[in-house]
Amino acid sequence: MTSRWCVLLFSAWMLCPSTASAAERPAVTQHDIVPLMMLRCTACHGPRKQESKLDLRTCGSMLRGGKSGPAIVPGKPAESLVLKKIHAGKIPLRLKVVTASVKPMEPREIALLTKWIELGAPKNNSPSPVNRIEWNVFKIFLSH
Numbered sequence: 254m255t256s257r258w259c260v261l262l263f264s265a266w267m268l269c270p271s272t273a274s275a276a277e278r279p280a281v282t283q284h285d286i287v288p289l290m291m292l293r294c295t296a297c298h299g300p301r302k303q304e305s306k307l308d309l310r311t312c313g314s315m316l317r318g319g320k321s322g323p324a325i326v327p328g329k330p331a332e333s334l335v336l337k338k339i340h341a342g343k344i345p346l347r348l349k350v351v352t353a354s355v356k357p358m359e360p361r362e363i364a365l366l367t368k369w370i371e372l373g374a375p376k377n378n379s380p381s382p383v384n385r386i387e388w389n390v391f392k393i394f395l396s397h
C-alpha cells in the first residue's frame with residue numbers, strides 16, 4: 254500500500270505541466286489570485302464574515318465589490334480598492350488580525366495581485382493544471 258502511494262505521488266509530480274501550460278494562459282489568472290485571497294482575506298471577506306459587504310472569494314464578487322463599490326478595476330491597479338487599502342497599510346486591521354490569525358500580504362503577493370489587475374484580471378476558464386493532476390491521480394487510484 255505504501256509503495257502504491259509513493260508511485261501515485263511520484264506520477265502526480267511527473268504530470269505537473271507547469272512549464273507546458275505557461276504558454277497557453279495569461280501569466281497571472283484568477284487561479285493564482287483566489288488562493289491568495291483565501292489565505293489573506295477571506296477570514297473577514299468570505300463565507301463567515303463579509304466586512305463592508307465585501308466578498309473576495311471570486312472574480313465576480315471582487316468586481317461587484319462592497320460598500321464603497323468594486324474592489325478591483327481591471328486594467329487599473331491604481332484605482333482598485335483592494336490595492337489602495339493594502340497600500341494604505343490598513344489591511345487587515347491590526348487588532349482584528351490577531352483574532353482572525355491572518356497575516357498581511359507579502360510584497361511578492363501584492364506584486365502578483367497588481368500584475369493580475371494590470372492584465373485586466375484575466376480568468377482562465379479551462380480546468381486549472383492542478384485540477385487536471387488531481388483528476389489523473391484520482392483515475393490512477395480508481396484503477397487499482
Ligand code: HEC
Nearest residue numbers: 293294297304305319320321322334335345349350353355
Ligand atoms: C481581520 C479581518 C480582515 C481581514 C483579514 C481583511 N479585511 Fe478587509 N476589511 C475589514 C474590515 C473590518 C473592513 C471595514 C472597515 C474598513 O473599511 O477599514 C474592511 C474593508 C475592506 C475594504 C473596503 C470595502 C468597501 O467597499 O468599503 C477592502 C477593499 C478590503 N477590506 C480589502 C481586503 C483585502 C484585499 C484583504 C486581504 C489582503 C482584506 N481586506 C483582509 C477586515 C478585514
